[in-house]
Each structure stands twice: as C-alpha cells, then as structure tokens.
Amino acid sequence: MEASLERIGTQIDRDLDQHIANIQSLIRQPSMSTSGGLGIREMAVRLQKAFAELGCQDTALFDTSGNPVVFGHYDTGASKTLIVYLMYDTEAVLPEEEWISPPLEANLVELPPFGRCIIGRGAVNSKGPLQAFLNTVAAIHAAGEALPVNLKFVAEGEEELGSIHVADVLQDHGASLQADALFFPAAGQQANGHTTLTLGSRTAIIFELEVNGERWGRGPSKFEIHAGSRSLVDCPVSHLLEALNCLIADNGNRILVEGFYEDVVPPNEEEEELLDRLAARWDEEAYRARLGVKAFIDGLAGRAALKRLIFEPAFNIRGIYGGDSRTGDVNVSKAIIPHRAVCKVGLSLVPDQNKVDIVEKIRAHLDRNGFADVAMRVRPDYLRDPGAWGQVSVHDDIVVAMLHTYARYGIDPEIWPRSPGGWPGYLFQHYLGIPFLSGGAGHGGGAHSSNEYLVVDGHDTVRGLADLEKSYAHMLYEYASL
Template sequence: MIGIRSAALALLLTLAVAAAATPGARAEGPRPDWEFSTDQAFDSASIPAYAGRHDAVYARIDADLDAHLAHLQRWVRQRSISAQDDGIREMAELVAGDLRDLGFRDVALVETPGHPGVFGHYDAGAERTLVVYMMYDVQPVEENWRIADPFAGELVEHEIGTVLMARGATNQKGPQRAFLNALDAIIQEHGTLPVNLYVIAEGEEELGSPNFGAVIEPYLDRLRAADGAFFPMNIQEPDGDASLNLGVKGIIYFELESKGGEWGGPAKAEVHGSLKAMVDSPALRLVQAIASMSTPDGNTILVPGYYDAVRAPSDEEQRLVNGLALRADDAAMQKALGVSQWIGGMHGREAIIRNLFDPTLNIDGIWSGYTGEGMKTILPHMATAKIDSRLPPGLEPDEAYRMIREHLDAGGFEDIELSRLSGYPAASTPVDAPLVRAAIGVFNRYGANPRVAPWLAGSAPFYQFTRTLGLPFVFGGLGHGAGAHAPDEYMLIRPAEGVKAAGLAEIEKSYVDLLYALSEASSE
C-alpha cells in the first residue's frame, strides 16, 4: 500500500509541470526544439495610445459611480453556483433584465440541455459590431473567508485600497457589470452606442462550457457578421502591469480507470493485501500505464506523434515571444508560485517557449484503496486518475485522445478504461487585428503598456469565437482582482495611494474608450 501511494505521488509531482528544452535544431527524441528565424521583438508601445476624448461620458461615470458600484454589488449578491444549480436561472434572468433596461431590444433566455444562456442585441445603426462574451456562473464557496457571507458583496479595506469582496467579484461579475455601466453612461449622454453589440452569456463556464455551442447556435449567421468579440476581464497587477493574451491552449480532460477482471485482479471488492503474491493489482497497473506515457522524470511525453502535431511558431508569434522574453521575470513568478526553479533551470525565452508550445500531461488527482489514518493492508479492486493535457495550436482534441488510446493499447493496457470528460481546441487571434490594436491603444492611453502573448498557457473554450464564428477575440481590460475560485475573492474599487491598477471609474472609462476606438479603427 505504502509503495503504491508513494509511486503515485511521485508521478503526480513530476507530470504536473511543462517540459524543458532549448530552441534550435530538432533534438533527439519526440520533442522538437523550435528554431526561431528572427530576433525582432514585438513592442506594444509602438501602437499609438488612443487619443479620443469623451469627457461628457467620463463625467457621467464619475457622477453615477455610487449607483454603478451598487450594480456590481447587486450582481455578486445573486447566487449563481453552476456546479450546484444554485441561483442559476435567477441570475440569467437578472442579466437579461439588465440588458433590457439598457435598451437592448432583442433579448432572450436561450434554453440548453444544461443551464440557460442569455442573448442580447443592441442595434445602434453603427458601422462596426462587437460580440461581448459573458459568464454569469461562479464557483462554490469554501470556508476561511474574512467576511461572514461571500455573497453579501461587502466593501472591505484592503492593503491595496477599497475592494469589493465576494464570490464572483473579479471572476467575472465585477468587470462584466462595469462594462454594462460604461454602456449606460454612453447611452445616457448620447442616446446610443458607437458600435452595435451582441451580448452572449452562459451559465456553465465553471463546468467547462459543455453547452455554450447551443447558446450561440441559433444566432450563428448574425454573430459571424460581427467585427470581433470581447470578454471584459481584470488583468492588471497592483503595480499597473498588464498581460494581454491573444488566445488560449486547448485541453483534454479524462479519467483513466483500472479494474480487476478477466486480465486479473479482484473484480468485485478489495481483498487482503497478503494475496498480492498471487493476485494482480489494478492500482499498480494504473500507475504503470500512466508511467508509460512519459519519460521517468515525467517531463517528456512518450505518446507517439504527440509533439509532431504541434504547429511551429509563426514569424508573428516569434516576435511576440521575443517581446515577452525582454520583460520576463522568472524569479518573481517562481516566488509567487512557491516554486524554486523551472525544469532543468531553464529561464527567459526558453521557458516561455516551453510554456506556450509544449503540450502537457498532468495528473490532477489519483486514488485507490485505503487512504485514512493508520494501516489497512488491502489490495484494491480499482484505481482511478484524473488527467489533463493542454494542447497548443495544431494538436486537436480528437487526435490527442486517439493517440493516447492507441499508446495504451500498444503497451498492453487495453483493459484501462479511458473516459472523456472534456475537450476543445486552442484559439488564437493575430496581433494586427483592428480589435487587438484598439485594445492595446487603450491600455497605452492609461499607462498600462501590456505584455502581449500569442496565447495563454491555460485553457478556455474561446475557439467558439475564433473558429466557430471566425472572429478576432480579445479578453482583458484594466482593473485588478484576485482570489478567483478561492477565499477572499475581490475586485479593486478605489486604489490606495501608490497602487497603479485602475479603480472602478477608470475601468469604466477605459471600456468607453475601447468601444469608440473600435468604431474608429481602420480595417486595413
């Protein structure tokens, strides 16, 4: 029992990290070393800061700021825990009602096999059209909050200033309602918006967005005619630093399960541990199957073809990576994560390349048999692991699943059950898209010159915008928040002296600027 658990823990620790190598000629083994053809670096400061002025709208935001804050509090006070179906429909109806109050004439709750979505259309008669993505669901709450009720929407004095502390404050109700506040201020002053808007909201993002396709399906033709899509989000650090990601990796998430049966092992229930001398162990078999998918250190995937499918960095992506490398601070990131070093001591551009262009194989959880206090010597009849793999552009979910299944079968692990839980491809947007340039110009206006990455190493179903709808997609915005999915989640409302991240008023003004910048952007 102890040996099995120790081996599983070792695999968990070693497989959980992305792999390391040096760019250059292709190395021995399955992983490519990407050879860069340019040392040029993208500099977001080269994009002119947005220069438009909308003083009447800014003044309206300042005058109505207390009411705007009350709207944020109203949103976070409505429970909407998707995993528990707690307040979900009520939150969907709240979103729909707010869109109608703002003047959206075409608003509907979109029924799906799961939680409902929300659709809204504001026709301003404008030349440009923007799709705005929203999620109205939140994660369950846990203990150890510094406030008694995470759904009370309290204002709390924090070391960085006054914050709104609540579940959903920054992920994502706060920035989303701030965006709607900006719309309200524009409409109050000018009677309409500078762009047409579609709002598409789902209530299952925290569940992996299994039915988001059903939300957009009735409106595909209309949405495809838009000029871009935007997801309001707080992406600043307290010092004002901002990172703008132009996409995400894809993902597959699955369970591997080993059960006793015809191949051997107890089929119905655990048996006495002494019988291991004669009886196969499903737990050991699962550990061996997982171990077969990587090198002994866990840092190189051995599934045939897994790296071959990854698309090589384009010239544009190389310039973006080079720009990131100029501003990289590995030590600070390692300190924040509580990690002593990256694999093999890599740093700078090498680490960025591996983080963005390597697929990963990671054990999220593994369990079998007795895990309580003391001793219980048994031979478990089943063992299970939850595994995720992040997929760079080029490596498609169905192909990844196929290669893993074929690898297990070729290794004699046909009895290991593979259950798909989720999967979607990567998404990316070119840096020269008018929406991207407009967003960077707005960041630059507020002194938040962003680091721009070709994509995030994490995953989200943004392919629905870039591939299904064929639109450039930007997710981000001024503002700071922390604690998403954790206790004490907050969004900064009024920064303390010396804190450079935007407060609520500046966040809303930047959203105003973004809409006007898009309306004025050249299509070239």
C-alpha cells in the same frame, strides 16, 4: 471622440455610487453552477431584463440541455459589431468561515493598499466586470452619447463547468451572432499593477484512466482483499502506474504516445518576435515565486522557458486514487489490495493538435503496449470541437484598440502570444471566425478562493472601478475608429 469620452468619464464619476450598488446587487444574487445550479435561472432571467432595460432591441434566453445562454442585441446602425462575452455563473463559496466578509453580501471593505474593495463571490470572476461593462453602456447613454459599435451580449452560465453548451448555441444561433470581434470585459491588472495581454489560448482534454481487477482479469475483481495475499495476487494500482509509465517519461515531461507531437505548429515570425519582446521583460524570478517552485523543467530559463510554456503541449496527472488514500498519519493504514485504481489526467494542447486524434492515439498506444484493459473516459463535449484552441494577431483591430486603451492609462502590457491556459473565446473563433480578446484597466483577486475582491478606489498604479469602466468606453471608441 475625445469630447465624447470626456463626457462619458464625467458621467461615470458622477454615477459611481450607483455603479457600486449595481455590482453589489448582482453579487448578492447567487448563481453557482458548481453547487447544483443555485440561482442560475434567476440570474439568467435577471440579465435578460437588464439587457432590455439597457436598450437592446432583441433579447432571448437560449435554452440548452444545461444552463441557458442569455442574448441581447443592441443595434446602433454602426459599421462594426462586437460580441461582448460574459459569464454569469460562479464557483461555490465554501468554506464560508474563511471569508472576512460574507461572500453573498458584497460589502465594501478597506483592503490596503487598494482602499475600498467589494468582497464577494464573483467580484472579479466575473460579475464585477460584467456589471461594470453594463454600467459603462448606461453611462454612455446618460452622457447623451451614442454607442460607437453594435453590441451583441452573450452571457453563459456554465463557464465554471467548462462552457459545456456554448458550442451548441453557436451552432444553433450562429446567424444571429455574426460579428467582427469578441471582447470579454475583465480587470486585467495584477496586484502590483502589472498587466498582460494574451493573444490566444490553448485547449484541454480531461480524462480518466481506470484499472479494475475484473476488467484486467488479474488482482481482486469485486472488492478489496487483505494485503497478506499480495505475494500471489496482482495489484491494480501498480498496473495503473505501469500504464502511465507507458504514456510518459522523464517525470511526465516527455509524452511517449506515437504521433503525439506531429501536428504541433512552431511559432511563426510574428510569434517569435513577440516571444523576444516578452523574454526581455519577463520577471522569471517573480513568476517562480508566485508559483512557489524552485526551478523549471530541465533547468529551462528565460526565452527557452517561455517558449515551452506557450508553444508546447503538456501532460499533467491531476490525481491518483485507489485503496487507502488517507494521509497525515503513518500509524493509520488499511492492510488491503485495492480492486480498482483511477487517475485524472489533464492534457494541454496547442495548434494544430486535434483532440479527437490525440484521444485516439492515446487509446491505440495503450492497446499496443498491453494495456487494452485500462479504461479511458473522456467527457463527450471535449471531443465535439476537435481543434478547440484559438489565436489572434497583434495587428487585429480588437488588439490594437486594447493597446491604445491601455496606453491612455500609462499601462504597457506584456503581450503573450498565447495563454498557458484557456477560455471560451476560442469557441467563437472556431464557429464564427472572429478574433477574441479580454482586458480592462482595473484589478481584483481571489477568484475561486475565499475573499474574492474587486478594487473600487485603487491608486496611481492599480486602477479602481471608475477607470475600469472608462477603459471599457475607451476600448469601444478606439475599436470603432480603426
């Protein structure tokens, strides 16, 4: 294994200029799922061709009612098969004037302290890592080596929209997608070289609550009216606030819905041990500084704060809209009683909460407490996979392989039992029963914002593109050896 990896590393170094150009070319092809699907089909066709040119014996575009999923199967006759999950869609680039380099030119720009970086939409999230992994596979071939595992590429074009149709593909093509584990190539280091490895993900439900006067039977029913009538006429915005206060208390930190917490599973022995290790290393002050918050809920700190962050569900009001929503000038105001009010809510759920069950409990709670008129709208695909969260063990081969890989680069990652957020790996576990993991020894930043970048040069602490690609090769070989 070591001789093979040395030859592959030499090949990556030799081909680095071409590998940079490959990433730049991919970024220059727009594929913005959040901007009307600009360039999505073209990118999907391009990836299918790339998989074939890489040596995949079987490629396909799995059409959905949304954007296609691109499939490629590279069968080496190995004993293990790895799904390589990829996302080829990106967020939009606006506002373009905030970029220091045009977002679709993918220019090399000097960014201290990293040296050269590729700047462009998708540089780190995640066209850069996507193409870097393909570069790695090409380098393995060019070095005269064989892939140590079979690969099944699954590239979706709707991750930024919530991976709406991945479940359809997994249901319709599950027989073609059988594998032992899933790997999502990423640049896993932060700007200071700090690295985390997460072993699971939560799931989310996004819904809207709406009050309108016509459905309520009180307040303005068809249109906003003059505020002079407020002494006699109810206000839908106030009714919406009352409905929210029926659902939550203590600044939204305690959820009042009957049975909401009854399926929450406490951390097991392995997770408690990982939590102890994480608490011993966690830089709480730096975490708060990064978020820009002065204190955590209920004054929580240390292990208790981490336990709540990782293992407890949360109810978040993302926004409330109704009537005159202009801000910034108290002298500008519209004297009205609004006829409707809407709020967006994000629920973060944990094992073993069931999304359908939770939605039903919220609806029933509102009805029982006098808010049957409050409309609740949930995106249908959120309810298709009721238990859509995921969890893997630190002892799973894919995790052990990634830890061995990081050790080669002197990286000792913080291991989080579960991510506070989520990504689509849980869907593959749900439908295929396989563990999932993301990682890579490199860095990028600015995902979803201006000046998104991927580090090319790097330094002793933050690895550059060559090491990112080598770490993918190391992970493949480490996984095959277990």
